[in-house]
Amino acid sequence: MVWAIGILIIVAIACGVFAARGKLGELAPAVPDRPGPDLPESGIRADDLHDVVFATVLRGYDPKQVRAAMDVLAGLLSEGADPPQEALTRVLATRFDVVTRGYEMDQVDAVINRVVAQLSAPRQDSDLGT
DSSP states (O other): OHHHHHHHHHHHHHHHHHTTTTTTOOOOOOOOOOOOOOOOSSSOOOOHHHHOOOEEEEEEOOOOHHHHHHHHHHHHHHOOOOOOHHHHHHHHHHHOEEEEEEEEEHHHHHHHHHHHHHSOOOGGGGGTOO
């Protein structure tokens, strides 16, 4: 009986060594389970920014500060003309406080970068009417 328990212990240790070395394969990549902001693929409008919903996480950006930044971006979008470069630089330089039960940081950063890229791109006549 002692021999059987000893063999089981050795087998368990060997399995642990193989697993630690990666010989038993790797884990599948993580699949994000948080809902992302539902924005159109192109042509983001001011109304889209007012209605955007970010995932709430344990530690994330302060929702009040993010909403204020979205309002500034929505204002720049609704003006129709090319915004001044200083305004875009100021938006990109905005730093949000990290709080408990805040917005997902990567999602907020992605939306801000998409809107700034859209505002920085040369506008066509068809873009001005949206």
